[in-house]
Structure formats: structure tokens, C-alpha cells
Amino acid sequence: MEVDIKKIDAILEEHGLEKRWLIPSLLAIQNTYNYLPPEAMQRVSERMQVPMIQVYQVASFYKAFSMEPRGKHIVTVCMGTACHVRGAERLVDQVGRVIGIKPGETSTDYQFTLETVNCLGTCALGPVMVVDGKYYGNMNASKVDRVLNRYMKREGEAHG
Ligand code: FES
Numbered sequence: 001m002e003v004d005i006k007k008i009d010a011i012l013e014e015h016g017l018e019k020r021w022l023i024p025s026l027l028a029i030q031n032t033y034n035y036l037p038p039e040a041m042q043r044v045s046e047r048m049q050v051p052m053i054q055v056y057q058v059a060s061f062y063k064a065f066s067m068e069p070r071g072k073h074i075v076t077v078c079m080g081t082a083c084h085v086r087g088a089e090r091l092v093d094q095v096g097r098v099i100g101i102k103p104g105e106t107s108t109d110y111q112f113t114l115e116t117v118n119c120l121g122t123c124a125l126g127p128v129m130v131v132d133g134k135y136y137g138n139m140n141a142s143k144v145d146r147v148l149n150r151y152m153k154r155e156g157e158a159h160g
Helices: 005-015 019-033 038-048 052-061 081-085 088-099 141-158
Strands: 073-078 112-117 129-131 134-136
Touching: 005 019, 005 038, 019 038, 019 052, 038 052, 073 088, 081 088, 088 112, 088 141, 129 141
Parallel strands: 073 112
Antiparallel strands: 073 129, 129 134
8 A cells, every 4th residue: 555645744734743643643644544554654753753663662552553554444253162163264264255365364455354363252142253343243154245245335335
């Protein structure tokens, strides 16, 4: 994903260049790109006159930030024991078939990232999949299709 330095400058100027606006500025960049591109972090460091190591420390300290490219939609499949015995593996396979990504990967259009976790605390609803914080329980392959289609459609609608 290409980083538009003018866009970064606009974000920085909008928030203010004093050091106290570092976190809000990084959050705005994260919201724009779904992660903190290295070129953007470099620009933040230059424009705010904050050493790069400090920008990096803030970016790695807060969970809200990612320094790896991430999709607009985060798909999480639970692979904990309760979900595993009810077919969680099939959900991961189905996400792979629909979007073409494996756990830990992001689609080439940066729309989806697939993650797995060991328990989401809703074992009774297993197997469980979460998309952008919304829980989907008792999942199976065809439900995965339906849920993912909804998020793909929203993209299509968003672009007219
Ligand atoms: S094992 Fe999946 S929610 Fe607990």
C-alpha cells in the first residue's frame, strides 16, 4: 500500500505538531492505513521532532497499533479445544477458500486479515468466528460464506 506523504502531513497538521499529539496522530494514521507504515512513522518523527526510537516505542507499546499491514476487516477464528472439536479447522479452511488467506495473512487488497486465537470465552457457542469485534457462533462452512459475503458486499457498496 502506497503512503501519500501529503496525507500524513495533513493528518499531522490537523492534530498539531507538538509531542503531546503523537498518539492521536498515530491513531489517525493507523485508521487511514490499518497499520503504521514505516514511511509514515519516519515522517511523524521528522515533523514532530520526536526521535524515531520513541515513535517506535509508542507504536509497539499500545495494542491499538500494528506495524504489520492489516486488512480493513479482522477475521478471528477460535481454535481453542471446544471450538476445535466442533470443526474450527473447517472454518479456517473455508475462510481460506473464500478470501485466499491463511492464519496470520492479509489479503492482497488489504480488505481482510485472518487470525486465530485459543479461546474467545464463548465456548458454548463454538465454533466461533469474530469479524471486526462481532461474534458469530455455531459456525459452519456455509455460514462462513454468508458472513464474509456481507463484509465483501459492504466494500462493493462503499465504492458504488
Ligand atoms: S474454545 Fe472457542 S470460545 Fe472457547
